[in-house]
Ligand code: KG4
């Protein structure tokens with residue numbers, strides 16, 4: 001079975017084709033709008049929608065050309081139905097529904113976070129159910145117990161800011177631009193992670209929820225107290241913030257693995273592309289099996305939608321009444 005995946009939930013237009021026989025992505029194209037939104041310090045939904053409309057068809061035709069197959073060899077279409085921005089979601093949904101009608105093949109709306117989770121099944125070795133998942137993106141920070149395809153228990157989540165959102169806001173405080181994650185990671189390589197003693201919120205409590213707004217506020221006060229922030233000050237603060245996030249994610253993941261008696265942790269979402277956080281989690285959780293997608297598949301992409309579409313079209317009943325769902329809890333799947 002060959003499935004076309006379409007991702008447009010935020011500011012990346014992603015198209016890919018997954019081949020179930022070889023368990024491989026046979027072609028994929030991605031366009032990131034990040035530069036377009038950087039002047040505004042965040043994603044502008046209307047601009048994002050317009051850009052998806054401009055990019056979808058050219059990327060689709062490039063992906064099909066690269067795959068070497070004809071469009072009539074496709075067996076199904078998957079698109080991100082939510083959670084995400086309403087306008088951008090609609091652009092992908094409209095294209096998917098139109099292609100489905102035109103080509104006479106089924107179409108399925110995918111949950112974005114399930115896609116971030118299942119992309120790891122492309123890796124060798126791949127995780128096997130049941131496993132734990134730490135999803136760290138711009139909109140979410142979740143610890144999930146994945147019991148099987150479509151069977152997910154949310155064990156913990158952020159009560160305020162998502163972890164990527166905290167990176168973006170701290171980058172703004174330091175005048176680094178958008179998206180903040182990669183900019184903080186780069187600046188942090190020049191700083192001392194122990195220069196500032198920042199909080200590790202909720203790590204002493206037995207539950208698995210997160211809170212990142214206090215950490216962000218601690219950074220805000222540190223910036224306010226510095227009259228002329230030097231490059232060294234900014235680098236030290238970026239490194240200390242990144243260290244506080246890494247430490248918090250490590251402590252919560254360790255607790256989740258112990259509480260659940262599971263030794264496999266799958267990590268996904270845009271923040272999982274941070275090499276410092278990857279290293280800290282791998283070192284801290286030594287003795288367990290830790291899975292990360294390749295860096296280019298941590299942030300939003302079409303491949304994760306295509307593989308999830310394959311499993312959804314094969315293994316579960318398709319619910320065709322969901323066109324888009326901007327707010328959608330993973331445990332409702
Ligand atoms: O998964 P994603 O592409 O989109 C959402 O579903 O939200 O994640 C985007 C988020 C942004 O907040 C971005 O700043 C963050 O991931 N991010 C990073 C890094 N690369 C992207 N955060 C920390 N370090 C990075 N290298």
Ligand code: ZN
Pocket residue numbers: 112116137138269270299300
């Ligand atoms: Zn995402």
